[in-house]
Amino acid sequence: MAGEKIEAEHTAQPTTESATGSGATAQAEPVLSVDGLRVEFPSDEGVVHAASNVRFSVPAGGTLGIVGESGCGKSVTLRALCGLIPEPGRMIAGTVEVQGVRYDSSEALAALRGEKLSMIFQDPASSLNPVRTIGAQVSEVLRVKLGHSRRAAHAEAVELLGHVGIPEPARRMRSYPHELSGGMRQRVMIAMAIACRPRVLLADEPTTALDVTTQEQILQLLMRLQQESGMAVVLVTHDLGVIEEVCDEVVVMYAGYVVERGSVQDLASSPRHPYTRGLMAAMPQIDARTLPEVIVGQPPDLATLPPGCPFAPRCPQVRDECSGVDMDALTTGRCACPFSVPGGEEGEAVRMQSTQVAGR
Numbered sequence: 121m122a123g124e125k126i127e128a129e130h131t132a133q134p135t136t137e138s139a140t141g142s143g144a145t146a147q148a149e150p151v152l153s154v155d156g157l158r159v160e161f162p163s164d165e166g167v168v169h170a171a172s173n174v175r176f177s178v179p180a181g182g183t184l185g186i187v188g189e190s191g192c193g194k195s196v197t198l199r200a201l202c203g204l205i206p207e208p209g210r211m212i213a214g215t216v217e218v219q220g221v222r223y224d225s226s227e228a229l230a231a232l233r234g235e236k237l238s239m240i241f242q243d244p245a246s247s248l249n250p251v252r253t254i255g256a257q258v259s260e261v262l263r264v265k266l267g268h269s270r271r272a273a274h275a276e277a278v279e280l281l282g283h284v285g286i287p288e289p290a291r292r293m294r295s296y297p298h299e300l301s302g303g304m305r306q307r308v309m310i311a312m313a314i315a316c317r318p319r320v321l322l323a324d325e326p327t328t329a330l331d332v333t334t335q336e337q338i339l340q341l342l343m344r345l346q347q348e349s350g351m352a353v354v355l356v357t358h359d360l361g362v363i364e365e366v367c368d369e370v371v372v373m374y375a376g377y378v379v380e381r382g383s384v385q386d387l388a389s390s391p392r393h394p395y396t397r398g399l400m401a402a403m404p405q406i407d408a409r410t411l412p413e414v415i416v417g418q419p420p421d422l423a424t425l426p427p428g429c430p431f432a433p434r435c436p437q438v439r440d441e442c443s444g445v446d447m448d449a450l451t452t453g454r455c456a457c458p459f460s461v462p463g464g465e466e467g468e469a470v471r472m473q474s475t476q477v478a479g480r
Contacts, residue, residue, distance in 0.1 A: 150177035150217070151352045152201075152237075152320045157214035159193075159200050166423040170196040170209065172376040173448045178352040178369070180319070185367035185384075186356045187399070189419055193376040194356040195242070198322045201354075202239050203230030219319060234265040238318035242325045244305035248297040254281070254308050255293030261315045280311040285341060303334035307341070314345055320352045321345075327362065339366055360403055364388060372396050375420050375430035377447050379456040392455035394435045429457070 159171040171193045178184040186194045200211050203226040215222045216229060218236050223229050229237070241247040249257060255277055262273040274293070281289035284307040297305055306326060313321060323342065327335035343366055346353055355367060363370055363384065370387050372380040372395065380393040391397045401413040417434035420426060426433060428443040435442070439459065450456040 148179035148182070149220075151180040151219055152354070153177040153217040154197075154201065155215050155217070157197065157200060157216070158212045159196050159205055159209060160212050161209040163423055165421070168422045169376050169425065170422060171200065173451050174214070174373075174376075174378055175452060176369075176371050176378065176381065178320070178354060180352055181346065181350045182369070183346070183353045183355060183367045185363040185370045186354065186373060187358065187360060187363055187370060188373035190358075191419055191422070192373040194373055195324050197373075198239060198324050198354065198356055200226070201229060201320075201322060202233050202237055203227065204233075204239070234261065234316040234318065236318060237320045237322060238313040238316065239322040240306075240309050240313045240324065240326045242328050244302070244309045245297065247309060248305060250297055252296075253293065254295050254297065254300070258293075258308065258312055258315065261312050265316045276315075277311075280315055281308070284308075284311045284314075284345075285337075286311075301334075302330055303337065306330065306334075306338055310338075310341065310345070314349070314351075317349060318351060320354065323353060323355045325356050325358070327357070327359075335362075342366070360399065372399070375425060376422055377430065377456060378451045379431065380454065382454055392460045393431075393457045394437055394460060395431050398434075398436075 154174055154176050157171055157174040158169075161168040161170055174193070174197055176184060176186075186197065188194055196205070196209070199205050201216055205211060205226055211226050215224045217223070218232060223232070233239075248254075255274065258277040258280060259268075259270070259273040262268040262276055263270065268276065278289045278293060281292055286292050286304060286307050292300070292304075297308075300308065310326075321342075326342070327338050330338065339362065342353065342355075345351075355362070357363060367384055370380075370382060370384055371378050372387070372393065374395050380387065380391065380396045387396060388400075391400055395415070398413070398415040402415060404412050415434055420430050420433070426443070428445045429435070429447065432438045432442040437459065441459070445458060447456060450458060
């Protein structure tokens with residue numbers, strides 16, 4: 121793609137309302153706006169459409185959650201924002217606007233890592249270098265990105281480790297990743313991510329493989345750091361409970377598309393897309409007397425997507441017209457299903473039909 125960055129005209133900046141589709145009045149200018157993002161991977165079976173026309177925004181101090189099944193495009197979207205799409209994948213279309221400046225290439229986005237955008241990866245054990253000490257890895261971020269001297273970087277790294285709740289930070293500077301617990305390794309990753317005081321923090325399932333108590337501690341840490349710095353957070357997770365606890369807005373992805381978006385309250389009280397309803401029906405309930413419902417079938421092959429709506433083969437309310445819908449046009453609004461309405465009799469009918477399909 122040509123061009124590294126495009127100065128955004130103030131009149132063209134999307135508002136929070138238009139980007140999220142929640143209908144709420146925009147309270148703040150978005151610090152991050154993603155518009156029409158497309159990521160593809162060539163393969164022997166065909167082109168894998170990993171992210172298709174993805175759009176969302178998040179204001180400073182806001183938290184956006186991205187939820188969906190494995191392989192729906194959540195992590196690829198976050199990697200694209202940091203210019204970290206693995207080869208042979210590439211960003212073929214779309215722009216990313218950070219603090220009023222638009223970028224349209226992976227190379228330009230890669231230059232933002234650290235001071236503008238920063239990312240917490242899913243597995244700290246594989247993200248940290250096993251043969252280097254924790255102190256060396258945290259200090260390296262400060263020396264490379266901020267130009268600190270070794271002495272200054274070491275001193276600030278100790279402060280960072282203490283700030284994210286690691287006990288005896290000066291001693292832990294000499295530890296190797298395998299000497300720390302999973303929760304402590306994730307705290308190290310968070311320290312590295314916030315070292316340059318980014319305006320946007322991208323968190324790719326930061327509580328995966330952690331016990332429930334440690335998950336809560338990590339989430340509370342992220343919220344505290346956000347309150348202190350005012351940074352925006354984009355959180356990828358499978359856990360709708362986490363979304364409800366820490367997020368303001370939610371984006372639901374399926375087969376590379378954003379199929380529904382809105383506030384946490386809107387999606388919890390009145391989910392519109394059949395896929396969103398299916399996800400919520402699949403959540404275990406402590407006081408439930410029946411098993412959670414399941415979404416029948418498997419996610420589609422992203423190299424051979426069906427025509428029209430990719431959820432149609434699994435949808436309990438599928439109709440002939442679904443094969444002819446234009447997903448690119450539909451994914452700009454609140455819900456990408458033109459035949460769905462919020463709640464009401466149809467919503468109840470959909471839930472009943474979903475239960476019947478699941479029981480076959």
